[in-house]
Amino acid sequence: MAAPPLKYKPNPKAPRQALPLLDAQVRARTAEEVALGFTPEQVSVEAQRCLQCAKPTCVEACPLHIDIKRFIARLAENEFQAAHDVISEQSPFPGVCGRVCQHELFCEDACIVGRKWDPVAIGSLERFAADHARLRMQELATSYPKPTGPKVALVGSGPASLIAAYDLIRWNYQVTIFEALHKLGGVLAYGIPNFRLPREILREEIARLQNMGVEFVVDFIAGKTASLAELMEEGYQAIFIGTGAGLPHMMGIPGENLVGVYTANEFLTRINLMEAFKFPDAPTPVRVGKRTIVVGGGNSAMDAARWANRMGSETTILYRRGRVELKARLEEIEHAEEEGIKFEFLAAPVALYGDENGYVKEIECIRMELGEPDESGRRAPVPIESSRHRIAVDTVVAAIGQAPNPTLQKVTPQLITRRGRILIDEHGETSMAHVYAGGDVVRGGSTVILAMKDGRAAAQAIHNALSGTPEVQ
Amino acid sequence: MNRVLAKRELAPLVTLLEVEAPRIQRRWKAGQFIIIRPLETSERIPLTIVDSNAERQSITMVIQAIGKTTKEAVSLEPEALMCDLVGPLGEPATMSKGKNVVCMAGGVGVAELLPVAKAFHQAGNRVTALCGARSENYRILDAELKEAVDELHWATDDGSFGFHGNVVQLLNSLAGPDTFQEGHVIGPIPMMKAAAEATRGWGLKLHASLNPVMIDGTGMCGGCRVTVGHEVKFACVDGPEFDAHLVDFDELTRRNRAYREMEQESLNHKCRVGLDIH
Numbered sequence: 001m002a003a004p005p006l007k008y009k010p011n012p013k014a015p016r017q018a019l020p021l022l023d024a025q026v027r028a029r030t031a032e033e034v035a036l037g038f039t040p041e042q043v044s045v046e047a048q049r050c051l052q053c054a055k056p057t058c059v060e061a062c063p064l065h066i067d068i069k070r071f072i073a074r075l076a077e078n079e080f081q082a083a084h085d086v087i088s089e090q091s092p093f094p095g096v097c098g099r100v101c102q103h104e105l106f107c108e109d110a111c112i113v114g115r116k117w118d119p120v121a122i123g124s125l126e127r128f129a130a131d132h133a134r135l136r137m138q139e140l141a142t143s144y145p146k147p148t149g150p151k152v153a154l155v156g157s158g159p160a161s162l163i164a165a166y167d168l169i170r171w172n173y174q175v176t177i178f179e180a181l182h183k184l185g186g187v188l189a190y191g192i193p194n195f196r197l198p199r200e201i202l203r204e205e206i207a208r209l210q211n212m213g214v215e216f217v218v219d220f221i222a223g224k225t226a227s228l229a230e231l232m233e234e235g236y237q238a239i240f241i242g243t244g245a246g247l248p249h250m251m252g253i254p255g256e257n258l259v260g261v262y263t264a265n266e267f268l269t270r271i272n273l274m275e276a277f278k279f280p281d282a283p284t285p286v287r288v289g290k291r292t293i294v295v296g297g298g299n300s301a302m303d304a305a306r307w308a309n310r311m312g313s314e315t316t317i318l319y320r321r322g323r324v325e326l327k328a329r330l331e332e333i334e335h336a337e338e339e340g341i342k343f344e345f346l347a348a349p350v351a352l353y354g355d356e357n358g359y360v361k362e363i364e365c366i367r368m369e370l371g372e373p374d375e376s377g378r379r380a381p382v383p384i385e386s387s388r389h390r391i392a393v394d395t396v397v398a399a400i401g402q403a404p405n406p407t408l409q410k411v412t413p414q415l416i417t418r419r420g421r422i423l424i425d426e427h428g429e430t431s432m433a434h435v436y437a438g439g440d441v442v443r444g445g446s447t448v449i450l451a452m453k454d455g456r457a458a459a460q461a462i463h464n465a466l467s468g469t470p471e472v473q
Numbered sequence: 474m475n476r477v478l479a480k481r482e483l484a485p486l487v488t489l490l491e492v493e494a495p496r497i498q499r500r501w502k503a504g505q506f507i508i509i510r511p512l513e514t515s516e517r518i519p520l521t522i523v524d525s526n527a528e529r530q531s532i533t534m535v536i537q538a539i540g541k542t543t544k545e546a547v548s549l550e551p552e553a554l555m556c557d558l559v560g561p562l563g564e565p566a567t568m569s570k571g572k573n574v575v576c577m578a579g580g581v582g583v584a585e586l587l588p589v590a591k592a593f594h595q596a597g598n599r600v601t602a603l604c605g606a607r608s609e610n611y612r613i614l615d616a617e618l619k620e621a622v623d624e625l626h627w628a629t630d631d632g633s634f635g636f637h638g639n640v641v642q643l644l645n646s647l648a649g650p651d652t653f654q655e656g657h658v659i660g661p662i663p664m665m666k667a668a669a670e671a672t673r674g675w676g677l678k679l680h681a682s683l684n685p686v687m688i689d690g691t692g693m694c695g696g697c698r699v700t701v702g703h704e705v706k707f708a709c710v711d712g713p714e715f716d717a718h719l720v721d722f723d724e725l726t727r728r729n730r731a732y733r734e735m736e737q738e739s740l741n742h743k744c745r746v747g748l749d750i751h
């Protein structure tokens with residue numbers, strides 16, 4: 001079928017629209033969202049930068065295969081709700097992905113316009129479509145028939161399970177998501193700050209699944225509250241494990257149990273999940289002193305540093321490699337810099353010292369130089385012994401990575417793992433029949449969109465196994 | 474949401490709550506705990522599972538109201554819904570059989586000791602329980618303990634009942650290096666530390682059930698870390714029970730004090746949102 005003629009002439013040469021931001025001075029003191037989102041005028045310009053390629057490489061590069069070309073065309077025509085409907089064919093989470101997806105590595109990296117100019121700002125356009133539909137949420141309150149197919153259990157409520165639920169319920173499966181914590185969303189709820197992903201957005205996109213008939217059970221730890229075998233006995237015909245990589249790595253240096261030393265997970269859980277930034281209006285406290293050092297260079301490090309800064313602490317990120325090796329989303333690094341967070345590159349902690357009450361007061365660091373490339377292809381940092389120095393500090397956050405959450409694996413020896421990660425075959429199936437896995441529990445720490453890719457693949461595999469149909473769609 | 478079925482005051486500021494929790498009731502073992510959020514606005518706190526009732530599909534917890542969240546918990550009346558309750562968490566208590574076992578507890582720890590003492594007894598050990606209270610009217614679960622163990626002794630700080638002194642002094646008055654082969658201790662940190670010191674060098678394997686500050690209780694945050702024999706452990710998943718002779722109790726003391734002033738502030742604070750209404 002030939003595409004209908006365009007109602008406008010693409011203009012890729014127009015400058016890529018900059019996402020309007022809250023003023024850096026203001027945002028360094030509030031939990032309000034940093035990025036304000038495009039104006040309708042900007043959307044018009046940005047959407048018309050898209051060439052509407054005959055072979056849209058962006059769609060191929062998006063792990064969810066969102067029909068980017070088509071939703072952008074709708075935006076260019078000011079058909080905002082229709083743009084949202086196009087995205088919904090593949091994803092009910094444009095509000096989340098439009099904000100936190102590492103689009104520079106996926107769709108935008110593949111955009112043809114980017115070969116000559118800056119790529120089309122696909123992520124921000126996706127976000128606009130989401131926010132626009134959100135303002136008209138009432139129209140989305142469709143009522144759905146109750147699913148009647150086989151029962152499927154999804155363990156963990158992170159992005160991997162959420163997208164799997166969306167696919168499975170559309171195929172008429174009775175889907176239940178079991179979550180250990182009291183709130184839904186996985187890292188989206190406990191890790192990523194409000195100022196990057198407002199909680200209403202997350203809640204509303206999850207509410208959409210609820211509206212479609214997905215059951216959510218919180219306060220349920222698979223392996224503790226019930227075993228996988230018990231879930232099978234209760235009639236679940238397939239189980240997907242999307243339990244994430246929640247186990248924080250420790251620095252393994254003297255003094256790391258001093259008061260005031262946190263893992264990023266604890267620091268962020270206190271602040272995001274338990275809302276310690278509202279203390280004492282919220283009951284969970286967090287200790288943020290006058291000077292904070294955050295160790296690490298990924299998304300967790302940026303998030304912890306930006307919270308510490310917002311809570312009034314002079315904040316430095318200590319990273320053992322250089323700026324180009326930082327693993328966080330580019331946008332977050334820039335925002336952190338704008339907000340006044342300092343970076344000490346090529347430096348690592350070697351010890352922490354406390355006062356007589358056991359509160360951390362100094363961090364001893366060592367400088368690094370870059371040596372030969374390691375197995376990740378990046379040049380490995382090598383310590384310079386003579387460079388040891390101490391810095392006064394009263395809060396230290398270790399954001400040096402996570403391993404898969406081991407709780408379920410520990411009591412389910414049939415699940416084969418390697419270095420804590422659950423092993424799966426090419427269909428996403430684990431060593432246990434009818435038990436699938438994906439996301440961070442399989443990959444170690446990864447990204448929202450790759451977790452969703454896995455969740456989608458597992459949903460397909462579950463559908464194939466339970467329906468007997470080899471391929472649907 | 475879990476329904477409160479019954480509530481009973483056991484001693485001043487110590488309250489028993491029985492709460493519906495069918496799945497936990499079926500699976501829990503002595504030594505395990507739960508995490509609750511009494512109200513939608515509460516923090517998460519850990520509590521030991523003290524007992525369960527299959528017919529009523531319930532579990533029992535005993536709470537000492539010492540701060541904001543424990544006060545919120547004991548303010549729940551029968552038929553009220555507890556906002557969140559998750560478990561069973563942690564590893565069950567270590568059990569052996571055919572041994573002379575001493576079980577020691579102080580304060581609200583006496584309630585936490587009950588299921589462990591019972592389990593030791595049922596596993597075929599001879600169990601002596603040494604329990605401490607501030608004074609006679611602070612003793613809790615006396616009848617239940619008496620029924621569960623072979624021998625029960627009380628120590629009170631003011632001498633109003635039983636031995637005059639603390640549990641460790643009571644232990645020293647009753648026992649020596651070879652009296653017991655195994656033991657379990659639960660209660661305030663100074664008491665657990667003293668029990669560990671008193672029995673160092675005895676032929677006694679002593680398990681201590683630790684109470685560090687916890688948040689998620691699933692091994693995700695590392696806030697509950699404790700040092701045991703120079704190794705860092707996450708008490709919510711590796712414990713809460715550890716070899717008492719290897720625990721760094723001083724570090725645990727410091728870490729448990731980390732939020733003292735803020736906890737006091739939280740207790741005295743009236744939420745601004747709430748004030749507007751009245």
Ligand SMILES: Cc1cc2nc3c(=O)[nH]c(=O)nc-3n(C[C@H](O)[C@H](O)[C@H](O)COP(=O)(O)OP(=O)(O)OC[C@H]3O[C@@H](n4cnc5c(N)ncnc54)[C@H](O)[C@@H]3O)c2cc1C
Nearest residue numbers: 156158159160180186187191222244299439440446447448
């Ligand atoms: C602070 C931080 C910031 C990040 N920022 C970004 C970003 O900007 N962009 C990006 O693309 N990626 C980011 N990431 C990475 C991304 O969040 C993860 O890759 C992604 O969330 C993984 O999804 P998942 O579904 O596999 O698991 P998770 O999101 O980890 O969710 C797993 C869920 O399972 C629950 N669970 C665990 N065990 C059990 C059990 N036994 N029973 C029941 N439930 C259980 C957990 O409580 C959790 O809610 C960030 C990560 C962190 C930590």
Ligand SMILES: Cc1cc2nc3c(=O)[nH]c(=O)nc-3n(C[C@H](O)[C@H](O)[C@H](O)COP(=O)(O)OP(=O)(O)OC[C@H]3O[C@@H](n4cnc5c(N)ncnc54)[C@H](O)[C@@H]3O)c2cc1C
Nearest residue numbers: 518519520521536537540541542543684685686687729736
């Ligand atoms: C495994 C375990 C089992 C427990 N079992 C019981 C029990 O059966 N009955 C009982 O009464 N108490 C029990 N506790 C202790 C109980 O969790 C604390 O008394 C409670 O969290 C205090 O909360 P609060 O807000 O009322 O008091 P706060 O004023 O906030 O705190 C008082 C003191 O309690 C400790 N505490 C504070 N927050 C936490 C937290 N999130 N986790 C752990 N300790 C904290 C600190 O030492 C603090 O100084 C247990 C603790 C653990 C770790």
Ligand code: SF4
Nearest residue numbers: 062097101103106107
């Ligand atoms: S989900 Fe991510 S990769 Fe896909 S279109 Fe959106 S921003 Fe791009």
Ligand code: SF4
Nearest residue numbers: 050051053058111112
């Ligand atoms: S690759 Fe770029 S220009 Fe081509 S359709 Fe996709 S977004 Fe438009």
Ligand code: FES
Nearest residue numbers: 690692694695709
């Ligand atoms: S309470 Fe978070 S790891 Fe134990």
Ligand SMILES: [Mg+2]
Nearest residue numbers: 540541542736
């Ligand atoms: Mg408290």
